[in-house]
Amino acid sequence: MLKTEELQINIGPQHPSTHGVFRMIVTVDGETITDLKPVFGYLHRNHEQIAEVNTYLQNMPYTDRLDYFNSMANNHAYALAVEKLVGIEVPERAEYLRVLMVELTRILNHAGALGFLINDMGAWQTQLAFGMREREKILDLFESASGARLMCNYFRFGGVARDLPPDFMPRLKDLLIAMPAFVDEMERLLRENEILLQRSENIGILPKEVAISYSVTGPMLRASGVPYDIRKAEPYSIYDRFDFDVPIGAVGDVYDRILVRIEEMRQSKRIIEQIIQQLPDAQGGHINPKARQNVRPPAGDVYARVETPKGELGFYLVSDGSLKPYRYKVRAPSFINLTPLGDMCRGYKVADVVVILGSIDIVMGEVDR
Amino acid sequence: MDIQRGNIIVMDRRRGKLRAGQGLLQGLKVVWDHWIGSFRKNENFSQIHGTFTIEYPDERMKLPQAYRNMPVLIYDDETGHELCTACYQCARACPPEVIHITQAKDPNTGKMVPASLEFIIEYDACMSCGLCAEACPFDAIKMDHFFELATDDRMGLLQRKADLNRPISYYTTIAPDLWDEVKEGAMKKLQGSIKRRPGVIGIAGHLSDKIAARRRELEAEAAAAPPAPADAAPAAPAGKLSPEEKAAKLAAMRAAKAGGAAPAAEAPAPAPELSPADAKAAKLAAIKAANAAKKAAEASAAEAPAAPVDEKAAKLAAIRAANAAKAAAAEAPAAPVDEKAAKLAAIRAANAAKAAAAEAPAAPVDEKAAKLAAIRAANAAKKKSE
Ligand code: SF4
Ligand code: SF4
Numbered sequence: 001m002l003k004t005e006e007l008q009i010n011i012g013p014q015h016p017s018t019h020g021v022f023r024m025i026v027t028v029d030g031e032t033i034t035d036l037k038p039v040f041g042y043l044h045r046n047h048e049q050i051a052e053v054n055t056y057l058q059n060m061p062y063t064d065r066l067d068y069f070n071s072m073a074n075n076h077a078y079a080l081a082v083e084k085l086v087g088i089e090v091p092e093r094a095e096y097l098r099v100l101m102v103e104l105t106r107i108l109n110h111a112g113a114l115g116f117l118i119n120d121m122g123a124w125q126t127q128l129a130f131g132m133r134e135r136e137k138i139l140d141l142f143e144s145a146s147g148a149r150l151m152c153n154y155f156r157f158g159g160v161a162r163d164l165p166p167d168f169m170p171r172l173k174d175l176l177i178a179m180p181a182f183v184d185e186m187e188r189l190l191r192e193n194e195i196l197l198q199r200s201e202n203i204g205i206l207p208k209e210v211a212i213s214y215s216v217t218g219p220m221l222r223a224s225g226v227p228y229d230i231r232k233a234e235p236y237s238i239y240d241r242f243d244f245d246v247p248i249g250a251v252g253d254v255y256d257r258i259l260v261r262i263e264e265m266r267q268s269k270r271i272i273e274q275i276i277q278q279l280p281d282a283q284g285g286h287i288n289p290k291a292r293q294n295v296r297p298p299a300g301d302v303y304a305r306v307e308t309p310k311g312e313l314g315f316y317l318v319s320d321g322s323l324k325p326y327r328y329k330v331r332a333p334s335f336i337n338l339t340p341l342g343d344m345c346r347g348y349k350v351a352d353v354v355v356i357l358g359s360i361d362i363v364m365g366e367v368d369r
Numbered sequence: 370m371d372i373q374r375g376n377i378i379v380m381d382r383r384r385g386k387l388r389a390g391q392g393l394l395q396g397l398k399v400v401w402d403h404w405i406g407s408f409r410k411n412e413n414f415s416q417i418h419g420t421f422t423i424e425y426p427d428e429r430m431k432l433p434q435a436y437r438n439m440p441v442l443i444y445d446d447e448t449g450h451e452l453c454t455a456c457y458q459c460a461r462a463c464p465p466e467v468i469h470i471t472q473a474k475d476p477n478t479g480k481m482v483p484a485s486l487e488f489i490i491e492y493d494a495c496m497s498c499g500l501c502a503e504a505c506p507f508d509a510i511k512m513d514h515f516f517e518l519a520t521d522d523r524m525g526l527l528q529r530k531a532d533l534n535r536p537i538s539y540y541t542t543i544a545p546d547l548w549d550e551v552k553e554g555a556m557k558k559l560q561g562s563i564k565r566r567p568g569v570i571g572i573a574g575h576l577s578d579k580i581a582a583r584r585r586e587l588e589a590e591a592a593a594a595p596p597a598p599a600d601a602a603p604a605a606p607a608g609k610l611s612p613e614e615k616a617a618k619l620a621a622m623r624a625a626k627a628g629g630a631a632p633a634a635e636a637p638a639p640a641p642e643l644s645p646a647d648a649k650a651a652k653l654a655a656i657k658a659a660n661a662a663k664k665a666a667e668a669s670a671a672e673a674p675a676a677p678v679d680e681k682a683a684k685l686a687a688i689r690a691a692n693a694a695k696a697a698a699a700e701a702p703a704a705p706v707d708e709k710a711a712k713l714a715a716i717r718a719a720n721a722a723k724a725a726a727a728e729a730p731a732a733p734v735d736e737k738a739a740k741l742a743a744i745r746a747a748n749a750a751k752k753k754s755e
């Protein structure tokens with residue numbers, strides 16, 4: 001037997017496949033990973049402290065910059081937290097608009113995430129380009145409603161910033177026609193592809209128990225076989241009004257994560273279809289006219305969470321009765337989902353690290369804050 | 370495990386029964402379809418094939434009305450008046466605190482006017498959140514659609530009022546529906562603030578000929594109108610005395626003569642507003658302020674005999690004021706080269722004059738008489754300006 005020596009190498013922080021400035025200290029024995037330590041903090045920008053010198057509303061645009069793929073979902077979590085703290089009612093129509101935006105966000109996030117994952121596997125831009133094109137359509141819709149593609153800043157306490165423009169609904173309906181075709185096509189391209197199967201099947205397995213003990217959430221947890229979705233487990237907003245399924249994986253490897261995400265896009269489309277049906281009957285305007293934006297919540301604390309495309313995003317706010325939050329804490333799904341990376345990578349090859357990392361679907365803006 | 374309104378579905382890992390290589394071919398077919406599709410144009414959102422490229426910058430996407438890039442200030446095409454009333458709501462709403470406002474003052478009375486003197490937005494730090502536009506109760510600040518802001522000059526991104534002003538007619542081209550929603554209220558509020566803006570205050574400083582003409586007209590009017598210590602020396606051309614300056618001087622003299630120490634203090638008030646470029650004018654203003662202060666002091670001293678008890682105190686105050694003014698005046702010409710110093714001296718002189726004026730009326734026992742005189746002087750000045 002040949003005696004080999006362990007070697008420590010750095011992947012990142014400046015590396016094209018680390019999805020931002022992220023560093024992994026990898027110990028390898030030949031090609032096999034014996035240990036991996038994730039190191040984060042390179043994109044730290046004092047988000048939580050800045051939030052404590054801002055007023056409550058001023059934090060809304062900052063939450064966009066957490067997970068910049070899903071600014072709408074971030075807005076939702078933050079708006080829910082403040083509304084819970086102050087006790088603001090949200091009109092029905094506003095709730096529908098919110099859920100509509102968040103589900104569109106889920107589709108665009110998964111379209112992008114899968115594209116990047118395939119890109120990490122070496123298929124370069126093929127699936128990414130297809131996914132980005134669908135994402136662009138959704139961003140166009142966001143732009144027409146909120147004024148911006150990425151930093152939407154669309155949610156306000158008690159509703160959303162403005163109602164949908166007249167050309168929104170026709171375009172959304174067109175998009176829903178395209179969506180199944182896009183998802184089916186994506187499945188045809190990926191699902192049975194032998195190269196993809198070799199790169200993803202039984203790679204980066206995260207067993208159920210380990211996932212739970214790391215408090216992993218979102219598609220990652222579901223791919224490991226835990227049917228936990230906050231939209232079902234603790235329905236917030238109006239999620240109890242929609243029929244949709246929760247996909248789970250059987251093995252918990254990279255392949256399952258791909259499958260779960262593909263199915264979630266279908267489920268999100270189902271929700272959007274139900275929204276389109278129910279929206280015309282919804283009561284109230286896009287915002288509660290009595291809701292003040294310059295809120296001064298009573299002293300107390302609150303935790304509100306939502307199921308973003310990446311997992312459980314929670315905001316913990318402590319108010320001392322002033323105009324600014326006394327403490328502002330973000331429970332970021334990307335950050336917590338990233339922590340078991342070492343466990344997932346151990347025993348696999350160096351080339352798998354990048355794929356496993358891609359399958360977690362992280363955004364460094366949220367990991368480091 | 371059961372869930373409400375839905376099922377848990379375990380993903381099927383192997384659906385198709387494909388032979389080796391067939392999966393790859395299936396995928397290649399997808400890519401092939403896209404390649405074939407790329408020869409025609411993608412028409413709308415329902416299609417997933419076809420090119421949807423827009424050849425920027427030759428072609429441009431139509432931006433939605435709600436699109437927001439950077440905030441701009443809007444003004445009325447007709448009157449040239451800016452909608453902004455310097456209420457500071459936007460500055461308070463702005464998360465990165467990049468809006469800086471100075472409110473305009475009425476040079477006549479020293480009171481605040483609902484208009485901004487300067488309005489600065491640091492475009493380089495603005496996060497385009499749009500909260501300023503939402504907070505503005507006068508619909509004076511709106512989000513522009515212009516996005517080609519790339520520059521190698523960072524300080525150029527510090528946008529002043531002159532750079533930020535856009536006419537309503539421009540805003541209606543980019544967001545007609547949004548403007549229609551707020552138009553009525555905004556214009557009504559604008560009429561209200563126009564009434565409270567004297568002279569050219571609040572009128573956009575440049576741009577269309579019409580507004581320039583209107584500005585000139587208003588300026589001429591102000592110049593023609595006698596006394597009103599009002600337009601005293603607003604950035605006078607160096608060297609010659611402008612009609613306004615003359616009027617100001619006259620007013621200052623007259624006010625001083627009338628015994629009202631108060632107007633004398635006001636006359637030099639506009640001095641700090643001088644454009645820093647006009648060092649000479651600043652000097653002039655400083656001297657004028659000193660003179661006015663002297664006169665005011667003299668006048669109050671002259672009046673003092675009416676109340677012989679406090680004669681001494683009044684005289685003392687007058688002398689002190691005169692000295693202070695003199696000192697200030699002496700300082701002013703000492704630094705004619707340095708613009709800043711000149712301005713500073715002018716401000717100092719004005720302050721000294723003010724202080725003197727504040728001190729002077731305290732002296733005479735015959736307070737009532739003095740007050741009366743002051744009011745009378747003010748009235749006379751007002752009448753003349755009307
Ligand atoms: S858009 Fe936002 S960041 Fe920019 S000036 Fe307005 S409030 Fe401030
Ligand atoms: S732009 Fe609007 S909010 Fe800002 S100071 Fe002017 S009037 Fe007030």
